[in-house]
Amino acid sequence: MTSPVQPTSARSSSRNSALIAAGIFLSRLLGLLRQSLIAKYLGAGLVSDAFNGAFKLTNFLQNLFGEGALSASFIPVYASALSRGDEKEADRIAGAVAAILALVTAVIVALGILLAPFVVELVVGGFTGEKLSLAIRLTRILFPGAGIFVMSAWCLGILNSHRRFFLSYAAPVFWNVAMIAALLFYGPRRGEVDLAVMLAWASVLGAALQMGVQLPSVFKLLRHPHFRPDVGFAPVQEVVRNFVPAFVSRGVVQLSAFIDTRLASHIAADGVVTLLQNAQTIYMLPISLFGMSVSAAELPEMSRDGGGGAEAFARVRARLNAALPRVAFFVVPSAIGFLVLGEAIAGVLLEHGKFTRADTIRTWAILAGSAIGLLASALGRLYSSTFYALRDTRTPLWFAVARIVIAALLGYLLAFPVPRLLGLPAWTGAVGLSISSGLSGWVEFLLLKRALSARIGQTGIPMMALARLWGAGALGAAGGWGAMYLLGGRHQTLRGTIALLVFAAIYGAATLAFGVPEARALAGRLRRR
Numbered sequence: 001m002t003s004p005v006q007p008t009s010a011r012s013s014s015r016n017s018a019l020i021a022a023g024i025f026l027s028r029l030l031g032l033l034r035q036s037l038i039a040k041y042l043g044a045g046l047v048s049d050a051f052n053g054a055f056k057l058t059n060f061l062q063n064l065f066g067e068g069a070l071s072a073s074f075i076p077v078y079a080s081a082l083s084r085g086d087e088k089e090a091d092r093i094a095g096a097v098a099a100i101l102a103l104v105t106a107v108i109v110a111l112g113i114l115l116a117p118f119v120v121e122l123v124v125g126g127f128t129g130e131k132l133s134l135a136i137r138l139t140r141i142l143f144p145g146a147g148i149f150v151m152s153a154w155c156l157g158i159l160n161s162h163r164r165f166f167l168s169y170a171a172p173v174f175w176n177v178a179m180i181a182a183l184l185f186y187g188p189r190r191g192e193v194d195l196a197v198m199l200a201w202a203s204v205l206g207a208a209l210q211m212g213v214q215l216p217s218v219f220k221l222l223r224h225p226h227f228r229p230d231v232g233f234a235p236v237q238e239v240v241r242n243f244v245p246a247f248v249s250r251g252v253v254q255l256s257a258f259i260d261t262r263l264a265s266h267i268a269a270d271g272v273v274t275l276l277q278n279a280q281t282i283y284m285l286p287i288s289l290f291g292m293s294v295s296a297a298e299l300p301e302m303s304r305d306g307g308g309g310a311e312a313f314a315r316v317r318a319r320l321n322a323a324l325p326r327v328a329f330f331v332v333p334s335a336i337g338f339l340v341l342g343e344a345i346a347g348v349l350l351e352h353g354k355f356t357r358a359d360t361i362r363t364w365a366i367l368a369g370s371a372i373g374l375l376a377s378a379l380g381r382l383y384s385s386t387f388y389a390l391r392d393t394r395t396p397l398w399f400a401v402a403r404i405v406i407a408a409l410l411g412y413l414l415a416f417p418v419p420r421l422l423g424l425p426a427w428t429g430a431v432g433l434s435i436s437s438g439l440s441g442w443v444e445f446l447l448l449k450r451a452l453s454a455r456i457g458q459t460g461i462p463m464m465a466l467a468r469l470w471g472a473g474a475l476g477a478a479g480g481w482g483a484m485y486l487l488g489g490r491h492q493t494l495r496g497t498i499a500l501l502v503f504a505a506i507y508g509a510a511t512l513a514f515g516v517p518e519a520r521a522l523a524g525r526l527r528r529r
Contacts, residue, residue: 023169024288030176035281036349037183038199043354044271044278047192050131051199052277053124054138056261070101070153071160072388073242077235079161087223089235095225096236098154103229109147116140123258124273126265134193138200145204148211155214162221171210178206238391245393256404256440260433263415269427275359276430278350279366283434286334287378294323295385302389313456320386320452324379324461328469329518331378333507336473338371341480341503344496351492360492362427369431373438376445383448386456395451403444410436468514476507 042048074097081090112119116139120132127135156168182202186195219225230236257280264272302316337345342364351360384396414432419425453459480503487495511519 020165020169020292020294023166023171024292026170027172027176028285028288030173030180031281032285032349034176034179034183035278036352037180037187039278039350039355039359040353041183041187041195042192042274043356044274044359045192045354046131046270047134047196048274049124049265049271050127050134051138051196052274053120053127053135053261053265054142054200055203055277056123056258070097070150070157070243072384072393073239074154074157075161076389076391077239077242078157081235082161091222091225092230092233093235093239094158094222095227096230096233097157097239098151098225099227099229100231100236100240101150101154102227105147105150109143112143112146113140116143123261124265125262126267134196138196141197141200142203145207148204148207152207152211152214155211155218158218158221159214164217164221167214167217171214174209174213175203175206178202178209242391242393245397256407256437259404259408260411260437263411263433264430267415267426267429269425271359272427272430275362275366275427276433278346279363279370279430279434282345282349282363282367283338283370283374286331286374287381290327290330290334290378292381294327295381302386316386316389317456317459320382320456320459323382324459325465326518327378327382328375328461328466329511329516331375332466332469333473333476333503335371335374336470336477337480337500337503338367338374340477341484341496341499342367342371344480344484344499347492348496348500357492362430365428365431366434369434370438372435373441376438376441380441380445380448383445383452383459386452387448390455396448399444399447399451402447403440406443407436407440410439465516468511468516472507472510472514472516475510476503476505479503479506 038048038051042051074093078090078093078097081087081093116136120127120135120139124132124135152171155171159165159168179199179202182198183195186198190198231240260276261273264276302319343360346360346363346367350363351357387393387396411433414436415429418432419428449460480499483499483502484495487498508519508523512523
């Protein structure tokens with residue numbers, strides 16, 4: 001019944017996810033350059049800890065109010081109005097949501113600036129003295145930029161609903177460029193504290209550029225928007241109603257990240273918060289490129305396909321089951337790479353200037369711990385997006401609560417008592433935090449999978465398909481490790497780059513030899529180009 005539709009839908013979704021991945025790739029590539037320059041000029045010490053602790057708050061509003069909660073509640077309702085051809089209703093929804101979001105965000109930003117000492121205490125309660133004072137100062141600078149990020153997420157929702165995917169995900173390039181310019185200009189000329197302050201101001205400027213570059217396209221798509229908080233309009237009420245559990249769900253996830261940061265701030269070693277932030281930046285790359293790109297492309301399409309009845313569920317199930325292997329094809333080797341070749345990855349990206357060889361090894365250890373839950377976190381985004389497309393934002397909330405409780409309890413045990421019992425250095429507590437986050441991610445993923453399969457029918461990736469991916473990844477990792485061993489005396493950047501290229505080449509060849517459909521499709525696209 002759905003077979004005539006599925007091939008076209010799959011091609012469309014694949015193209016959309018490729019556009020999103022291209023935009024994210026450009027942004028993340030510059031983000032890695034930004035992080036590399038921060039490591040070069042700030043290293044992993046007091047000032048870098050203060051900056052990364054304050055920087056965490058910038059991501060808080062962006063993720064809490066922005067992309068996650070807003071996409072979950074706004075896109076399904078707005079895309080549904082567009083699919084019916086009701087542009088007047090769509091414009092009314094968009095304008096009302098923008099007005100409500102702007103009012104709420106303005107209040108929160110004002111409170112964040114006024115209550116910065118209290119906010120910093122909540123997030124990095126282990127900071128004291130100069131580190132605490134600097135974190136408060138940087139937080140006050142960064143908070144307005146966080147509010148701009150929220151409105152930028154509204155632009156993303158408009159563009160994605162109209163299938164304009166590339167611009168919204170490439171827009172952060174301008175944010176990264178502003179920060180990179182500040183690092184290149186002030187890095188060699190200023191001390192660490194002054195550089196951190198200039199970098200915070202550059203982040204705010206970059207946030208304004210990120211939103212500004214999207215606005216012309218957004219206003220071309222909106223015919224007659226009215227920016228007033230039209231809370232009496234039924235579709236807007238549905239957005240607000242769905243936003244609350246999505247907001248709480250994203251808040252729970254953010255709270256989990258905050259708990260990790262707060263626990264890390266109590267670990268008796270300077271630089272731990274920075275090492276954890278660096279590892280998380282690298283860890284998020286495959287999730288953003290592949291998990292986020294596919295789920296973001298699927299959400300508007302699933303929202304159009306969704307509805308009640310077996311036929312609608314069959315369409316959504318077909319989309320999900322086609323998308324899952326596309327994500328796994330890239331995320332499985334990423335997890336293996338973090339575990340086996342994390343030294344090469346961290347060395348190439350971060351080991352410059354004040355970021356030492358010892359910092360690289362510690363970052364590798366944290367990355368290896370996070371590799372445990374990488375696949376679960378990436379696939380979990382797809383399952384959550386499917387629930388959102390079905391206009392169910394409550395079920396993912398309860399599973400997110402379960403995740404945070406497990407992560408908090410396990411994180412405390414693995415960050416403090418376990419290292420002491422084993423006689424390990426204090427910094428290894430950060431490895432325990434990444435392990436606990438990964439294990440709790442698997443719990444959330446399995447709960448999501450079971451609940452969704454019970455609702456729409458069996459979902460997932462065949463075991464044999466996963467076995468091929470893991471087997472190809474193991475072969476690639478063995479080749480990469482061999483290259484690292486043979487090039488032991490070479491410069492770290494050259495050695496690591498060659499090892500990663502060998503790993504990627506062997507994985508690609510092995511998946512082709514094993515007949516993995518995603519590998520053959522990718523090879524076909526490359527041949528055509």
